[in-house]
Amino acid sequence: MSQVVEDLFGEEPQRPVPAQPEPAKAAARQSAAPQSSYTAADIEVLEGLEPVRRRPGMYIGGTDINALHHLFAEVIDNSMDEAIAGHATRIEVHLDAEGYITVIDNGRGIPVENHPKYPGRSTLEIVHTVLHAGGKFDSKAYETSGGLHGVGISVVNALSDDLIVEVAREQQLYRLRFSRGHVVGAVEPLGRVQNRRGTSTKFHPDPQIFGDNARFTPARLFKMTRAKAYLFGGVELRWSCDEALASDEVPARATFHYPGGLRDFMAARIDGETRIVDEIFSGQAGKPGTHGAVEWAIAWTLGDGSLSSYCNTVPTPDGGTHEAGLRLALLRGLKNYAELTKNKAAAVLTAEDVFASCNAMLSVFVREPEFVGQTKDKLASGEATRIVDTALRDAFDHWLAASPNQAGKLLDWSIERAEDRLRRRKEKEIDRASATRKLRLPGKLADCSQGAKEGAELFIVEGDSAGGSAKQARDRKSQAVLPLRGKILNVAGATRDKMQSSQIIQDLIQALGCGTGDRYRDDDLRYDKIILMTDADVDGAHIASLLMTFFFQEMPKLIDGGHLYLALPPLYRMTQGSKTLYARDDAHKEELLAKEFSGKSKVDMTRFKGLGEMPFAHLRETTMSKKSRTLLKVKIEQDLEGTRDSVDRLMGTRPEARFDFIQENAAFATDLDI
Numbered sequence: 001m002s003q004v005v006e007d008l009f010g011e012e013p014q015r016p017v018p019a020q021p022e023p024a025k026a027a028a029r030q031s032a033a034p035q036s037s038y039t040a041a042d043i044e045v046l047e048g049l050e051p052v053r054r055r056p057g058m059y060i061g062g063t064d065i066n067a068l069h070h071l072f073a074e075v076i077d078n079s080m081d082e083a084i085a086g087h088a089t090r091i092e093v094h095l096d097a098e099g100y101i102t103v104i105d106n107g108r109g110i111p112v113e114n115h116p117k118y119p120g121r122s123t124l125e126i127v128h129t130v131l132h133a134g135g136k137f138d139s140k141a142y143e144t145s146g147g148l149h150g151v152g153i154s155v156v157n158a159l160s161d162d163l164i165v166e167v168a169r170e171q172q173l174y175r176l177r178f179s180r181g182h183v184v185g186a187v188e189p190l191g192r193v194q195n196r197r198g199t200s201t202k203f204h205p206d207p208q209i210f211g212d213n214a215r216f217t218p219a220r221l222f223k224m225t226r227a228k229a230y231l232f233g234g235v236e237l238r239w240s241c242d243e244a245l246a247s248d249e250v251p252a253r254a255t256f257h258y259p260g261g262l263r264d265f266m267a268a269r270i271d272g273e274t275r276i277v278d279e280i281f282s283g284q285a286g287k288p289g290t291h292g293a294v295e296w297a298i299a300w301t302l303g304d305g306s307l308s309s310y311c312n313t314v315p316t317p318d319g320g321t322h323e324a325g326l327r328l329a330l331l332r333g334l335k336n337y338a339e340l341t342k343n344k345a346a347a348v349l350t351a352e353d354v355f356a357s358c359n360a361m362l363s364v365f366v367r368e369p370e371f372v373g374q375t376k377d378k379l380a381s382g383e384a385t386r387i388v389d390t391a392l393r394d395a396f397d398h399w400l401a402a403s404p405n406q407a408g409k410l411l412d413w414s415i416e417r418a419e420d421r422l423r424r425r426k427e428k429e430i431d432r433a434s435a436t437r438k439l440r441l442p443g444k445l446a447d448c449s450q451g452a453k454e455g456a457e458l459f460i461v462e463g464d465s466a467g468g469s470a471k472q473a474r475d476r477k478s479q480a481v482l483p484l485r486g487k488i489l490n491v492a493g494a495t496r497d498k499m500q501s502s503q504i505i506q507d508l509i510q511a512l513g514c515g516t517g518d519r520y521r522d523d524d525l526r527y528d529k530i531i532l533m534t535d536a537d538v539d540g541a542h543i544a545s546l547l548m549t550f551f552f553q554e555m556p557k558l559i560d561g562g563h564l565y566l567a568l569p570p571l572y573r574m575t576q577g578s579k580t581l582y583a584r585d586d587a588h589k590e591e592l593l594a595k596e597f598s599g600k601s602k603v604d605m606t607r608f609k610g611l612g613e614m615p616f617a618h619l620r621e622t623t624m625s626k627k628s629r630t631l632l633k634v635k636i637e638q639d640l641e642g643t644r645d646s647v648d649r650l651m652g653t654r655p656e657a658r659f660d661f662i663q664e665n666a667a668f669a670t671d672l673d674i
Contacts, residue, residue, distance in 0.1 A: 049129060049158035049181035056209055059155045061377075068210050069220055071159060073314075074152035075103045075201050080228055080313045082107030083235040084289035084365075088198060093225045095241040099215060100162075102202040109169040109199050112187055122187045124167060124176050128157045129183060156203060157181055159210075163203040168196045180206060218250040229256035230265035231313045231363050232288055261288075262297035262361045270359055276300040276413050277406050281399050285391035291367040294391040296326070298360045300410060305358040311369050311379045318372070320379030322364045325388030327351040333396035334414060337407055345415045345495060353418040364388055419496030420517060426500060442507035446471045448480045458482060458511065458527040459567070459624070462534050462543050465612025470533065473620035480527065482511050488546045491553050492651035505550070516554040522561050530558065531631065533567035533623060535610040536584065548634060549651045552643075556636065564634040569614070569623045573606040582622050 052059050060067040060074075082088040088107035095101055111123040118126055131154055157163050158181035166175045173190040176183065205214060218241055229237040237256040246252040258264040263282035270280075277300045286293030309316045309323050316322070331351045338346030364384055372378040400407040441447060444467070448456055458480045461470050467483025474481055489502045499505055509516060514525040532547050534540035544566060551564055558564060570582035572589050576597050583589035589605075597603050608614050611623075623629050637643050 049131065049154060052131075052155050052158035053181065053209065056155075056159055060159070063210050065214070065217070068205055068214055068216065069224070071156045071203070071205060072101055072103075072216070072221060072224065074156050075101070075203070076225070076228060077314060078153060078201075079103055079105035079107065079199070080232065080235070082198075084232055084313065086234075086289070089234065090236050090238065091228070092238040093221070093240070095216060095218060095221055095245060097242040097244045098204070100202055100204045101216065101221070102200060104198065104200040106196075106198040109167040109197055110165070112167055112169060112174045122176070124165065124174065124187055125183050128154055128163070128165065128176070128178055129181060130154065153201070154181075156201075159206055160203040161206040161208070163201070165202075166190075166200040168193055168198055171196075180208075218245045218247070222250045222254075226254075226256050227315070228313060230258040230262055231310055233257075233259045233261045234288070262295050262363060266297035266299055266359065266361055270299050270301050273301040273303065276302065276357060277410050279399075279403060279406050281396065283392075283395045285395070286365070288363075289365055291365060292387050292391075293365040294388055295363045296361065296392060298330075298358060300358050300413065302357060305355060305360070307355070307358070307360045307362070309361075309379075310363045311371075311376075311381075311384070312365055313363070314371075314376045316371075316377060316379050318378035320372070320384070321381055322362060322379050322384040322388050325385040326360065326362050326392060327355065328385070329389045329392035329396055330354050333393060333400060334411060336397065337400045338411055341408075341411075343411060343415075345418075346411060348418045348422065349414055350418065350421075353414045353421060356414070356417040362388065422496055423500070423517060424519060442482065442511050444483050444485075444507065445511050446474075446481045448475075449477050453526060453528055456480070456527045457529040457531055459531050459533045460484065460508070460547060461611060462487075462540065463610075463612060466533075466535070466610060469612055469614055469616045469619050470624065472616035473624050475624075475626075479624065480511075482508065484508075484543075487543055488550060490546055490651055491550050492647060508550075509554075512555075512558075514555070514558065520555055520557050522557060525558065525561075525563065528563065529565055529631075530563050531565045531567050533569065533611065536569050536571040536608070537610075540610075545651070549647060551634075552636070552647060559634055559636055562633060562635075566632040566634060567623050568630045568632065569608075569611055569619070571608060573608065573618065575604040575606075576601055582618075 060070045079091045088105045092104040115123040115126045163178040173193045175188045225239045239254045280299045282297040284295045370380040470481045534544045572583040
């Protein structure tokens with residue numbers, strides 16, 4: 001990490017001035033005299049670890065809670081580098097009630113002999129007190145590592161009011177103590193030890209830097225410790241804390257070891273979640289710790305997804321070039337599979353669509369990686385994109401080819417997300433247009449005169465003829481009529497492009513004003529009741545089914561809000577003398593003939609061919625008047641998945657599913673209108 005460099009600017013160049021009389025020149029010199037001096041004594045030279053204490057933000061990103069926990073990350077990363085290099089198998093972490101953290105590994109241990117460049121000073125002291133002193137500047141000691149610049153442990157030392165390091169090498173134990181970056185005493189030999197090697201670092205953050213109330217969060221340290229275990233299956237992590245710090249979320253003691261690496265952790269992470277794709281796509285290329293090694297575990301589940309990435313076991317919460325390689329490999333692989341299966345709808349796919357609801361974990365090892373800043377939140381190494389893309393591309397192609405059912409589910413889900421994305425973009429364009437000009441309502445809509453939503457009703461009818469009767473029969477103040485030309489598109493089997501090109505659907509969405517899908521807003525709905533008023537025959541029932549399918553798929557919250565209804569127009573008008581009744585269907589007609597009419601005289605019967613053939617007075621009396629009509633409220637059953645399955649079987653793109661349904665239920669069909 002380069003030290004703080006401040007640009008120093010000299011005096012501004014002198015500009016020529018007009019000649020002045022001597023008194024004026026003297027006055028000018030007096031007014032131009034410097035108010036304060038600026039000399040060589042004002043130039044400070046910061047030595048040792050003083051730059052870290054003066055500007056901690058340059059090294060750990062600030063002095064907040066995130067920066068505080070970054071100290072722990074620096075220490076445990078050193079132990080992880082030992083483990084990945086093959087020199088340590090165990091790392092222990094302990095948090096005590098006084099705020100000290102201790103990290104112990106069984107690696108090689110920091111050298112304690114005098115450093116050849118600093119005669120008379122122990123290497124153990126140099127590593128902790130000199131910036132840019134470390135063994136990770138080339139690949140001799142570590143092929144890959146999380147530490148790069150030799151500043152990690154020295155920064156921790158500079159920002160701790162107490163740091164104690166113990167090293168066990170060649171069965172000898174040594175100790176050295178520091179305070180605020182300065183060594184306290186000399187290296188202290190503690191004698192011979194058996195069955196112990198490695199480095200132990202115990203430190204306490206300096207309250208002068210982080211504040212008197214700054215405390216480590218046990219739950220956060222616990223998760224950071226556990227994460228290191230699944231990033232490298234060859235190491236065991238042991239966590240412990242004082243009983244006073246333990247809780248339901250943080251045990252006093254725990255051991256983490258994931259021989260299966262990321263796949264083991266991903267399986268535990270998504271346990272209990274509904275999966276879009278049953279299998280976890282996971283794998284590994286190269287040996288962990290070697291340059292170019294990649295490990296991944298990816299699962300697609302319902303809900304919000306997440307992507308956790310790492311480089312040399314260092315978390316990269318802001319992503320970077322390795323994540324770009326992952327997105328590129330998955331998008332290319334899925335599009336290639338779509339071409340093989342001749343699915344042209346996948347042409348609109350983007351990485352955003354593939355990663356919707358994707359839970360992914362990615363770990364890459366790169367020699368001398370480049371990060372954005374000392375805190376290493378984002379990877380900038382250009383070759384990481386190629387490394388990850390190359391490692392995953394073939395593996396993903398093989399995984400898709402070996403599991404066609406899983407591949408089909410993933411492809412269908414991704415295409416659906418792409419269509420949703422395009423729909424949202426189209427709606428945003430409409431929203432932007434409406435900001436500068438008010439959108440006109442559909443030309444065929446006969447709107448009601450009241451402006452309030454409460455009590456307002458929209459009747460959706462089939463055809464101009466029925467629309468004409470309905471417009472005459474309505475209450476103009478509270479009832480609106482929207483006639484549809486022809487049958488509405490079956491949205492259960494239509495692409496998003498077809499829906500957007502359907503004038504009927506666009507007129508309907510525009511008339512309602514509430515948006516669709518995730519952009520639905522009940523407060524923007526222009527009517528309290530949406531009433532489907534179709535003919536009382538087979539064609540009318542089919543149109544009503546298509547409309548209900550549209551609302552179920554595109555505006556389910558409208559149904560949940562209790563806004564969707566079915567009108568019940570009569571099929572027959574029955575008159576005997578001065579008595580007139582209406583029958584909904586043939587069964588209702590026979591029931592009225594038996595109970596309501598006498599056999600003394602003939603019953604005149606009229607069968608309505610459609611709403612357009614019904615006199616508007618009769619339509620008002622039977623179907624539209626709030627005093628005499630009957631409406632059926634459309635509801636979604638509590639078994640939402642069962643409802644979706646029924647809609648898919650009856651209205652979806654699979655004719656064989658409808659055929660099976662007909663065969664299963666043919667015996668129950670009566671009074672067929674053929």
